[in-house]
Amino acid sequence: MAGAEQVMGNDREGRPSPIDVHVGSRIRLRRTLLGMSQERLGESLGLTFQQVQKYERGVNRVGASRLFDLSRVLDVPISFFFDDMPDSLAANFGGLPSRRSAGGADQSDSFADDTLSRRETLELVRAYYRITDPSVRKRVFDLIKSMGPADP
Structure with a gap:
């Protein structure tokens, strides 16, 4: 049964994966910055706005080909969806490179979250x-x- 849960991007208790939630929040951020509705993004990808909502909430996992399509439609590199991932999250799920500022200090996640959503x-x-x-x-x-x- 774990396979079906993996496809939906949920853990065994029905919660979305933290990485899927992060990727979804980056999709929402870029879509919002472009002034694009969920419906318009869905149309560009051949999806319903409900499917876009599920990606943005992390309920549905974004596959590689869909991530490629999203990067094209939203005009960002694929790495954009993983930018600003908290170090603790990256370390727990595959050890992605640390996200440090130019000065070597940790970037403030609360600053990024607050500023980008205002x-x-x-x-x-x-x-x-x-x-x-x-x-x-x-x-x-x-x-x-x-x-x-x-x-x-």
């Missing part, structure tokens, strides 16, 4: 990507970077 962040990213001229977008990017603290 309405202000989403609106800023959407406005940024509505700038159609790449040179103007690059100048806006450089301006915003110059206003923050210098990189270590």
Whole structure:
């Protein structure tokens, strides 16, 4: 019976795998940043919005070919779906490389989770990507970077 549970991405007690939940949250993050509905993402993949919901919640495991399709539709590398995975989660499930900041310190998961899900962040990213001229977008990017603290 464990095989059926593995297909659905659940452990033996019916809970989604933490990795599937993380990948699903990254799917939702990117879809939201693009201003794309679950229905539109589903249509692009030949799925219903309910299936997209299950992927985003980690209830259904995302297979390799579906992950490839998601990376194409959402315009991100496949590695995006595993970015910012907590070190403890990566170590427990296959020992993925540690996610460290440039300075060698752990990235703050609470900062990433809070900042990336705030309405202000989403609106800023959407406005940024509505700038159609790449040179103007690059100048806006450089301006915003110059206003923050210098990189270590």
